[in-house]
Amino acid sequence: MTTRGEMWQAEILRLLRQNHAPVKAYQVLATLRKIHGKLAPTTIYRALSALQERGRVHRVESLNAFIACQSRRDKQPSILSICNECGSVEESVAPDLLNDLSNVIGETGFSPKRHVVEVHGTCASCNSRKAQA
Amino acid sequence: MTTRGEMWQAEILRLLRQNHAPVKAYQVLATLRKIHGKLAPTTIYRALSALQERGRVHRVESLNAFIACQSRRDKQPSILSICNECGSVEESVAPDLLNDLSNVIGETGFSPKRHVVEVHGTCASCNSRKAQA
DNA sequence: AGAAGTAATGTTATATAGTAACTAAATCTG
DNA sequence: CAGATTTAGTTACTATATAACATTACTTCT
Ligand SMILES: [Zn+2]
Ligand SMILES: [Zn+2]
Ligand SMILES: [Zn+2]
Ligand SMILES: [Zn+2]
Numbered sequence: 001m002t003t004r005g006e007m008w009q010a011e012i013l014r015l016l017r018q019n020h021a022p023v024k025a026y027q028v029l030a031t032l033r034k035i036h037g038k039l040a041p042t043t044i045y046r047a048l049s050a051l052q053e054r055g056r057v058h059r060v061e062s063l064n065a066f067i068a069c070q071s072r073r074d075k076q077p078s079i080l081s082i083c084n085e086c087g088s089v090e091e092s093v094a095p096d097l098l099n100d101l102s103n104v105i106g107e108t109g110f111s112p113k114r115h116v117v118e119v120h121g122t123c124a125s126c127n128s129r130k131a132q133a
Numbered sequence: 134m135t136t137r138g139e140m141w142q143a144e145i146l147r148l149l150r151q152n153h154a155p156v157k158a159y160q161v162l163a164t165l166r167k168i169h170g171k172l173a174p175t176t177i178y179r180a181l182s183a184l185q186e187r188g189r190v191h192r193v194e195s196l197n198a199f200i201a202c203q204s205r206r207d208k209q210p211s212i213l214s215i216c217n218e219c220g221s222v223e224e225s226v227a228p229d230l231l232n233d234l235s236n237v238i239g240e241t242g243f244s245p246k247r248h249v250v251e252v253h254g255t256c257a258s259c260n261s262r263k264a265q266a
Numbered sequence: 267a268g269a270a271g272t273a274a275t276g277t278t279a280t281a282t283a284g285t286a287a288c289t290a291a292a293t294c295t296g
Numbered sequence: 297c298a299g300a301t302t303t304a305g306t307t308a309c310t311a312t313a314t315a316a317c318a319t320t321a322c323t324t325c326t
Contacts (some may be wrong), residue, residue, distance in 0.1 A: 005304060026282065040306060045284065061248045062194040064283065065311090081238045084246065094237045097230075101252065104227045107212045108259025113217065116195045116251040119234065124242025138275065159311065173277060178313065197283090197312065 008032075008047040013056055013068060021087035022065035060089065062118045067091075077115045083123035085130075086087065134238070141165075141180040146189055146201060154220035155198035193222065195251045200224075210248045215255035218263075 015031060016023055029044045040100065048066055051057035055075035057066050070091040071078055077098055081090045102112045122130070148164060149156055162177045181199055184190035186210035190199050192216065204211055210231055214223045235245045241252040255263070 008304095024282080025284080038306095041284070042286095042307095043305075046304080061251070064197075073158065079234070079238060081241075081243045081245075083243075090238075090241065090243065092238055092241075097233055097237055100230055100233065101212070103248070104221075104230055105212060105225055105252055108214075108225075109260060110214045110215075110216075110223065110252075110254055111260055112252045112254040114253040116249065116253070117234070118194070118246045118249040119238055119243075120247040120249070121243055121245040127242060127244060141275095157311085158313080171277095174313070175278095175315095176276075179275080 005047060005050070005061065008043060009051050009054075009056075012044070012047050013051060013075055016066060016068035018056060019067075020087055022060045022063050022067045022082075024065050028066070047104055058091070060118060061116050062120070077117075079117045079119070081123070082118060082120045084120055085122055085126040138176075138180060138183070140187075141176060142184050142187075145177070145180050147185060149190060149199060149201035152200075153222065155193045155200045155215075155222055157198050161199070191224070193251060194249050195253070210250075212252070214256070215251060215253045216259055217253055218255055218259040221223055224237050230252045 011032065012028055015028060025041070025044055025048060028048070029039060029041055032044070033039050048057060048059075052059060056069050058069055058078065058080065059066055060080060063082070067080075067089050069078070071093050073093070076093050076095075079092045079094055081092065083089070096109070098115055098117070099116075101115065105112060144165065145161055146159060154179060158174070158177055161181075162172060162174060165177070166172050181192075182188060185192060189202055191202055191211065191213065192199055193213060196215070200213075200222050202211070204226055206226070209226050209228075212225045212227055212230070214225065216222070231248055231250070234248065234250075238245060
């Protein structure tokens with residue numbers, strides 16, 4: 001039952017899951033080209049869009065990059081913590097917080113549809129590593 | 134006492150303030166080229182970076198675009214509400230919320246340095262316009 | 267003031283990111 | 297199967313951003 005393009009999706013998802021850091025579209029492209037030869041950006045972007053719609057992959061807006069969804073529950077809007085030192089990204093789910101957020105900006109009559117919450121900083125392991133030195 | 138580049142900054146800031154919607158770097162470039170002739174992207178990007186450091190301009194990460202800061206207090210981290218219909222952007226300040234956010238992701242030992250909070254949806258005026266129809 | 271050093275700006279070229287428009291193939295419908 | 301429709305491949309292009317180097321303007325010291 002796998003339609004044609006789902007193979008790209010599966011392969012890209014596997015690739016993203018191997019990295020804990022976000023991967024750029026053109027990195028994906030380069031990797032897949034090594035295996036499959038000629039391949040157009042369009043193919044990658046289409047697969048990435050489909051993966052996003054299915055909630056398997058998130059786009060990291062502040063990095064123009066992509067990461068595999070780490071949460072179990074699909075399509076749950078998520079919060080990304082991005083380490084500036086090692087590049088790792090952690091995904092957290094905090095419905096209450098996003099709710100508060102919706103309320104705050106809803107005060108002026110704005111109806112939220114999509115939340116982008118990304119926090120840059122230093123992750124726990126980089127923090128402790130730096131505490132050593 | 135105005136160094137050369139500060140003129141670009143002033144001019145770009147004026148331009149951004151005329152638009153309530155975010156402006157792309159290359160739109161800025163095109164506009165300034167009409168007035169000043171030949172001009173390189175670098176010039177625009179350098180001025181935009183300086184403006185961001187000074188807290189006069191925010192980059193809208195999810196749009197690759199820029200907007201003049203609408204808040205009085207400089208450098209206050211801000212929340213952007215972006216209307217999908219009309220493109221307008223509203224800036225809100227909610228220190229408590231960002232504090233909560235820091236706490237949530239801080240639970241795992243992450244130290245936040247920079248917050249990106251952008252909400253896409255429909256603004257009040259677009260909502261009421263659509264309620265008519 | 268003049269020379270030498272430093273920092274800011276200008277210039278050229280290129281890297282990186284993303285999409286439009288069209289073609290070809292597969293799948294569906296009757 | 298014929299024809300319509302959706303899906304994927306291909307080509308070419310547009311948009312976004314930065315690197316590397318050249319030039320100019322400021323600073324500092326003599
Ligand atoms: Zn997720
Ligand atoms: Zn880290
Ligand atoms: Zn602001
Ligand atoms: Zn609107």
